[in-house]
Every structure is written in C-alpha cells, then in structure tokens.
Amino acid sequence: MRATVIHGPGDIRSESVPDPQIIKPTDAIISVAATCVCGSDLWSYRRVNPVKEPTPIGHEYVGVVTDIGSEVGSIEPGHFVIGSFYASDNSCPHCRHGYQSACVHREFVGGCQAEMVRVPLADGTLVPTPGQPGPDLLPSLLTLSDVMGTGWYAAVAAGVRPGCTVAVVGDGAVGLCGIIAARELGADRIIAMSRHEPRQRLAREYGATDVIIERGDDGVDRVMDLTGGVGADSVLECVGTAEAMSQALGSARPGGTVGFVGVPHEVEISGEALFRSQVGLRGGPAPVRRFLPDLIDRVWDGRIDPGGVFDLTLPLDQAAEAYRAMDERRAVKVLLRP
Amino acid sequence: MRATVIHGPGDIRSESVPDPQIIKPTDAIISVAATCVCGSDLWSYRRVNPVKEPTPIGHEYVGVVTDIGSEVGSIEPGHFVIGSFYASDNSCPHCRHGYQSACVHREFVGGCQAEMVRVPLADGTLVPTPGQPGPDLLPSLLTLSDVMGTGWYAAVAAGVRPGCTVAVVGDGAVGLCGIIAARELGADRIIAMSRHEPRQRLAREYGATDVIIERGDDGVDRVMDLTGGVGADSVLECVGTAEAMSQALGSARPGGTVGFVGVPHEVEISGEALFRSQVGLRGGPAPVRRFLPDLIDRVWDGRIDPGGVFDLTLPLDQAAEAYRAMDERRAVKVLLRP
Numbered sequence: 001m002r003a004t005v006i007h008g009p010g011d012i013r014s015e016s017v018p019d020p021q022i023i024k025p026t027d028a029i030i031s032v033a034a035t036c037v038c039g040s041d042l043w044s045y046r047r048v049n050p051v052k053e054p055t056p057i058g059h060e061y062v063g064v065v066t067d068i069g070s071e072v073g074s075i076e077p078g079h080f081v082i083g084s085f086y087a088s089d090n091s092c093p094h095c096r097h098g099y100q101s102a103c104v105h106r107e108f109v110g111g112c113q114a115e116m117v118r119v120p121l122a123d124g125t126l127v128p129t130p131g132q133p134g135p136d137l138l139p140s141l142l143t144l145s146d147v148m149g150t151g152w153y154a155a156v157a158a159g160v161r162p163g164c165t166v167a168v169v170g171d172g173a174v175g176l177c178g179i180i181a182a183r184e185l186g187a188d189r190i191i192a193m194s195r196h197e198p199r200q201r202l203a204r205e206y207g208a209t210d211v212i213i214e215r216g217d218d219g220v221d222r223v224m225d226l227t228g229g230v231g232a233d234s235v236l237e238c239v240g241t242a243e244a245m246s247q248a249l250g251s252a253r254p255g256g257t258v259g260f261v262g263v264p265h266e267v268e269i270s271g272e273a274l275f276r277s278q279v280g281l282r283g284g285p286a287p288v289r290r291f292l293p294d295l296i297d298r299v300w301d302g303r304i305d306p307g308g309v310f311d312l313t314l315p316l317d318q319a320a321e322a323y324r325a326m327d328e329r330r331a332v333k334v335l336l337r338p
Numbered sequence: 339m340r341a342t343v344i345h346g347p348g349d350i351r352s353e354s355v356p357d358p359q360i361i362k363p364t365d366a367i368i369s370v371a372a373t374c375v376c377g378s379d380l381w382s383y384r385r386v387n388p389v390k391e392p393t394p395i396g397h398e399y400v401g402v403v404t405d406i407g408s409e410v411g412s413i414e415p416g417h418f419v420i421g422s423f424y425a426s427d428n429s430c431p432h433c434r435h436g437y438q439s440a441c442v443h444r445e446f447v448g449g450c451q452a453e454m455v456r457v458p459l460a461d462g463t464l465v466p467t468p469g470q471p472g473p474d475l476l477p478s479l480l481t482l483s484d485v486m487g488t489g490w491y492a493a494v495a496a497g498v499r500p501g502c503t504v505a506v507v508g509d510g511a512v513g514l515c516g517i518i519a520a521r522e523l524g525a526d527r528i529i530a531m532s533r534h535e536p537r538q539r540l541a542r543e544y545g546a547t548d549v550i551i552e553r554g555d556d557g558v559d560r561v562m563d564l565t566g567g568v569g570a571d572s573v574l575e576c577v578g579t580a581e582a583m584s585q586a587l588g589s590a591r592p593g594g595t596v597g598f599v600g601v602p603h604e605v606e607i608s609g610e611a612l613f614r615s616q617v618g619l620r621g622g623p624a625p626v627r628r629f630l631p632d633l634i635d636r637v638w639d640g641r642i643d644p645g646g647v648f649d650l651t652l653p654l655d656q657a658a659e660a661y662r663a664m665d666e667r668r669a670v671k672v673l674l675r676p
Contacts, residue, residue: 093568094592102592102616104567157618229442230431245609254432254440254622264609271583271605275598278440280495280620284592284613 002338004113004319006057009047010327014317017056020111020118025069028122030081033063034142035113036310036335037322039172040263045323048265058113058336059085060145062138065126072122080133081126082144082296083119084288085109090124100124100289113319115338127292130300139307139335140299143177147333148295148306149288150261151177151238155185156291157282158234158259162186167223167251168208170238171199173309173333174261176206178236180304183207187234191226193219193247199332202308216243220250231256237283242267254278261286310335340676341452342657344395347385348665352655355394358449358456363407366460368419371401372480373451374648374673375660377510378601383661386603396451396674397423398483400476403464410460418471419464420482420634421457422626423447428462438462438627451657453676465630468638477645477673478637481515485671486633486644487626488599489515489576493523494629495620496572496597500524505561505589506546508576509537511647511671512599514544516574518642521545525572529564531557531585537670540646554581558588569594575621580605592616599624648673 003017020029035058043049044057065079075081088095088103095103107120119125133141140148151174160166166182168175171194182190183206192208193215194200200211212222223232231253237244240262248258249269260283274281298304312331314322322334341355358367373396381387382395403417413419426433426441433441445458457463471479478486489512498504504520506513509532520528521544530546531553532538538549550560561570569591575582578600586596587607598621612619636642650669652660660672 093566097591097593099591099593099616228431242609253435253437255435255437255625257620260609260613264613267609269607269609269612271580271598271602271607274607274619275602275622278437278622280618281612282595282616282618284616287593 001115002316003056003111004058005054006044006051007054008051010045012320012323014319020116022067022069024120025071026121027069028065028072028075028119028126029067030061030063030117030119031066032061032115032117032338034138034335034337036060036142036333037326038146042327045327056111058111059109060142061112061117062142062145068122075122075126079128081128082141082292083125085146087120087125088289089121090289098290099287101285101287113336127296129296137299139310140305143306143309144292144295147173147309148177149291150174150286152181152291153286154178154236154238154259154261155181158236159257160185160187160234163188164233165189165227166234167191167232168236169193169244169248170262171196171203172238175238176202176309177306178238179203179206179208180306184304191223216247219247223251238262240264249277249279252279259283309333313337339453340654341394341449342396343392344382344389345392346389348383350658350661352657358454360405360407362458363409364459365407366403366410366413366457366464367405368399368401368455368457369404370399370453370455370676372476372673372675374398374480374671375664376484380665383665394449396449397447398480399450399455400480400483406460413460413464417466419466420479420630421463423484425458425463426627427459428627436628437625439623439625451674465634467634475637477648478643481644481647482630482633485511485647486515487629488512488624490519490629491624492516492574492576492597492599493519496574497595498523498525498572501526502571503527503565504572505529505570506574507531507582507586508600509534509541510576513576514540514647515644516576517541517544517546518644522642529561554585557585561589576600578602587615587617590617597621647671651675
C-alpha cells in the first residue's frame with residue numbers, strides 16, 4: 001500500500017510499504033477513507049522533535065473496517081469507524097474515569113497517512129458511525145479523530161459553561177474546533193485570538209463573538225479591555241508554546257481555568273505566579289474516545305461542521321506538498337485522500 | 339497596646355505600640371480575643387522571606403468589634419467577628435465570583451498578633467458569629483480566619499466529592515484542616531502523609547483512613563499501592579515546596595486534581611510533565627471569606643473541631659516562644675491569648 005514516511009526534518013515521502021496485518025487478536029485493519037496532517041506532525045517536520053529513522057507518520061483516520069482479530073467483538077468488517085490517535089481498551093480504571101488517553105494499555109496509532117492502518121484494541125478504540133457517511137460528511141468526521149475531540153477537551157478542561165466568557169489562544173485547527181466546542185457548550189462570549197484573515201473568518205463562522213489580533217501582553221490587555229478588567233472564565237490554550245501559555249494564564253480571571261491541549265514545548269510554569277493568579281490549569285492529550293459518540297451525533301445531525309478547518313484537499317501521494325502548505329501557513333489543515 | 343513585631347530572622351519581640359485607629363470610614367477596630375502563629379509567618383522567621391524593617395506580624399484573628407468607621411453598615415460594636423487575612427469588599431466581580439482573595443480592593447490584614455487590630459472593608463470582610471462564643475469555641479473559630487478556610491479551599495480546589503479518594507501532602511495545621519474538609523465533603527478514603535506521631539493521631543481523629551510516612555517518590559509509590567495503581571482523585575498540597583508539589587502531582591490519577599495552598603517557594607512546574615500527567619491544578623491564597631458563613635455554622639453546631647490543631651497556648655507577650663516552638667516543630671500551631 002501507499003504510506004507517508006518522514007525521513008527527517010522537511011523530508012516527507014510517499015512510499016510503497018507492506019499492507020498492515022492483524023498482529024494481536026484485538027486488532028482491526030481499516031481501509032482509510034480520509035486522513036490528514038496535524039499541527040503536531042509539524043513538530044517533527046520542523047526539527048523541534050527529533051526524527052531518528054524513517055517513520056510512517058499521521059495519527060488521524062476514518063475508514064471502513066476490512067479485517068478484525070479473533071477477539072474483536074463489537075466491531076465488524078464493513079463498519080465505518082472513527083478512532084482516537086490513542087488506542088485504548090475503554091475498560092481500565094482510567095478509561096472508565098473518562099481518561100482513555102491514559103489507558104493502561106494505551107498505544108499510539110501511528111502511520112495513518114496511508115491507505116490502510118492497523119488499529120489496536122479495536123473494541124475499545126473504534127466507534128462506528130450510524131451508517132455509511134456521504135462524502136460531504138467525511139471531513140467533519142475525520143476531525144473527530146483528533147482536532148475536534150481535542151478542541152472539545154480544551155473547552156471541557158477549561159470548564160466552559162453556559163453563559164461564560166471564553167478566550168481561545170491559537171487559530172489552528174484545534175483552536176477553531178475549540179471555538180465550536182465553546183459555542184456548543186453554551187458560552188456567551190468567545191474571544192478568538194487570530195491575525196490571519198481567513199482564520200478570523202472561520203472563527204466568526206464557528207461562533208467567535210470577538211477577534212483580537214494582539215499577542216503576548218498586548219493580547220492579555222485586549223482580553224481585559226473586552227471583559228471590563230475581569231478576564232475570561234475559561235481559556236483554551238491550543239498552541240503549546242511558552243508565549244501561548246503565558247497569554248492564556250494572563251487572560252483568565254481569578255478562579256478561571258486554562259484548558260491546555262497544545263503539546264507543551266519548553267513551557268515552564270512558575271508555581272508562585274500560578275498561585276498568585278488563582279487560575280486553574282488542566283490539560284493533556286485529549287481523551288478523544290470519551291467524546292466520540294456525542295461528537296459523531298453532532299456531526300451526523302449537522303449541528304457542527306468542523307470539517308471547515310480543511311482548506312486544502314490533496315491525494316495521499318502528495319503528502320509532501322500538504323506538509324509544505326501547512327508549514328508555510330498556506331493552509332490551516334490539509335485533508336489527504338487515499 | 340501590646341503587639342508582636344518581627345525585627346529579623348529569628349527575632350520576634352512583644353512591644354508596646356500605639357492602638358490602631360479608624361483610618362478609612364470602612365474600617366473596624368477589633369479587640370482580639372485570640373490570634374496565632376501561621377506556618378507562613380515562619381517563612382520570614384526562617385529568612386526565606388526577607389524582613390526589611392521591624393514589622394508587626396500575624397494575620398489570623400477573632401474578636402469583638404470596638405469601633406467602626408462612618409460607612410460601616412452591617413458590623414456593629416459588640417459583634418464577635420471573624421475575618422480572612424485578606425480584607426475584601428465582597429461586592430466586586432471577583433468577590434461575587436467567590437474569589438474574595440482576588441478582590442480588586444484587597445488589603446492584607448497584618449499585625450494581628452496584637453491586642454487590637456484594624457480591619458479594612460469591615461462590611462465585606464467580617465462575619466459575625468451567631469452570638470458570643472464560649473471559650474471552648476475560640477480555638478476552632480480562630481482557625482476559620484486562615485488554616486481551616488485554607489484547608490477547605492484546598493479540598494474544594496482539588497475537586498473533593500462524595501466517595502472519592504484524597505491524598506493530603508503536609509501535616510501542618512492546613513493539611514490537618516484539609517483532612518477535616520475532605521471528610522466533610524464526603525471523601526471515602528483520605529490518605530494523610532505524616533511522619534510525626536502526634537500529627538498522625540490528629541490526622542486519624544480528623545478523618546484520615548490511611549497514614550503513610552514515606553515522602554517523595556516513595557510517597558507516590560505508597561499512594562499508588564494503596565489505590566491499586568490508579569492514584570488519588572484529589573490531592574491537597576499544603577506545604578509549598580518543590581518536593582511537596584512533585585509528590586502531589588505524582589499522587590494524582592489522570593483526570594485528578596491537585597489543590598495547592600502552600601505558598602510556593604521556588605516551585606517550577608514543567609508544562610510537558612503536567613500535560614503528560616493529565617492532572618489538573620488549582621491553587622492560590624484561599625478565598626476564606628467565601629467559606630466563613632458555612633464554616634462558622636459547622637463550628638457552632640459542633641460538626642467540626644479544627645481547634646485541635648492548637649497544641650500549645652501562650653499569652654500574647656510570649657510570642658517569641660510561640661515562634662520557637664513552631665520553628666522547632668515542638669508545636670503544630672500556637673494560639674496566643676492577649
């Protein structure tokens with residue numbers, strides 16, 4: 001089959017590799033209907049994360065089950081399914097607590113920018129859609145595999161409630177999905193931080209009531225201006241840099257909460273500053289599995305349309321161009337069609 | 339009047355100073371019935387916090403109102419009152435949100451180890467008891483001014499709920515009050531971390547179901563042993579050191595929460611480690627005022643008895659000995675009687 005392999009920083013290749021096989025009796029094989037490039041894939045592409053050897057890349061997928069292991073019970077060949085980038089048994093204490101991203105049997109589902117993918121712990125990981133989706137639903141369903149689930153978690157972790165004021169740091173796909181989540185969870189006011197016109201437009205379409213272009217301390221000042229000096233109840237940190245975290249913490253009111261889902265890179269938080277700010281903090285890799293059934297319903301019923309984050313679609317074998325487009329910020333997020 | 343003044347590290351003196359006067363029309367003057375030494379007072383005593391000039395010390399107080407400013411409406415001379423170490427107007431947006439410790443008019447109430455104290459923003463700050471308390475209630479009422487309110491906040495910030503498992507880092511007065519709070523909020527299991535026999539006994543009396551003596555990584559391992567490898571739902575960090583924070587974060591389950599109320603000293607939190615742990619974090623100076631009415635009721639009705647944290651009572655003019663006793667860990671907390 002065809003798969004995308006990263007050989008080093010800036011070196012993405014579409015290669016022919018062996019088809020994945022059932023290895024464990026709890027595995028399933030999926031024929032990928034759509035996959036995409038994640039902001040976190042760019043960490044390797046940009047040399048922030050090391051690439052030690054050629055590695056199949058991608059962790060977002062939707063598709064049709066083609067084969068299952070002997071112990072798989074609830075998933076069947078022919079099912080159209082979505083799963084998280086973390087496979088989970090959905091039955092351990094952490095899973096039952098809603099933190100499937102900390103499953104004791106957790107496995108990263110890698111190499112998904114490919115025609116087929118092996119998903120471990122299929123029963124726990126995969127959620128079938130109510131039927132075979134039409135092509136128009138594919139993009140939105142694909143976002144549930146990561147960015148929409150992650151944006152949703154950012155909003156949940158930040159304690160978004162009906163009537164509250166939310167600020168969203170980061171105008172990438174996760175931040176944009178976070179805006180959808182904040183709206184769905186009933187936020188009254190959603191302040192998006194974005195200086196890119198097409199992203200600003202999408203942010204407003206998704207529910208942002210205010211868009212500010214300032215960053216850093218100026219960004220914090222603007223949020224304070226907009227909230228009468230109080231600060232936001234909930235802040236979604238969807239970037240992962242020290243500047244973004246500082247901006248997020250500074251934008252929250254005392255007693256407010258920052259939900260952070262951008263994988264932190266060299267982010268140090270001063271305990272004393274956090275203490276003084278009285279801001280709560282919760283983050284981590286999103287337990288996407290927790291939200292999948294609900295989010296599938298919302299997409300299926302047309303209540304949310306997160307697929308709009310894809311502003312470029314390419315054939316799978318043009319993955320290298322997909323990475324370039326995202327790296328150069330010519331695209332928010334690129335969908336790849338096998 | 340007589341007041342306690344810190345002149346430098348280890349140098350506590352009982353001195354004669356002018357009586358406090360009404361300065362602003364929102365002030366009240368209180369004749370102090372009882373005051374005490376806080377673990378945080380020891381930061382100055384131990385040279386961790388600088389002492390630039392002789393400074394009246396102490397921030398915990400209960401007593402009878404003797405004078406009020408012209409704009410004070412709800413507090414009257416003769417009322418027996420309790421207030422937080424932070425004066426607050428109880429009406430600004432932060433106060434109304436329950437974060438009186440972030441009041442926009444916040445003032446620290448200092449110099450309370452004295453016969454009299456001036457309390458700013460009396461209407462917002464002071465809460466009268468249902469009547470004049472007998473001497474047996476004084477110690478417990480005094481704890482509400484800080485340590486019991488702070489322990490309560492630690493439990494609230496850590497999300498303690500009925501049926502949950504709690505770990506408490508720190509066996510000082512705040513940690514012990516945190517155990518009371520965890521019990522009152524319905525925790526099933528309360529793991530106290532203490533290696534001092536008298537504090538262990540008090541911890542059990544207050545509701546600890548398990549006491550562990552290990553610290554650091556060994557302490558984390560013991561919590562994991564006791565919770566079947568899962569970790570605690572809620573962890574109360576009542577110390578403020580890097581070791582205590584690390585132990586607290588390590589003891590919480592993914593999705594669990596650390597409430598931290600020990601004033602952090604040189605505590606740096608790695609954003610990446612916090613992300614990986616999936617543990618939430620909320621702390622700060624406790625909004626004691628939020629909890630005062632409820633906690634006064636609990637003490638008045640005999641449901642809680644936090645006054646047990648005082649294991650030494652001295653006359654006010656022996657404040658120097660009170661500090662020595664706490665510094666040398668001969669006493670958990672010393673009550674001073676003017």
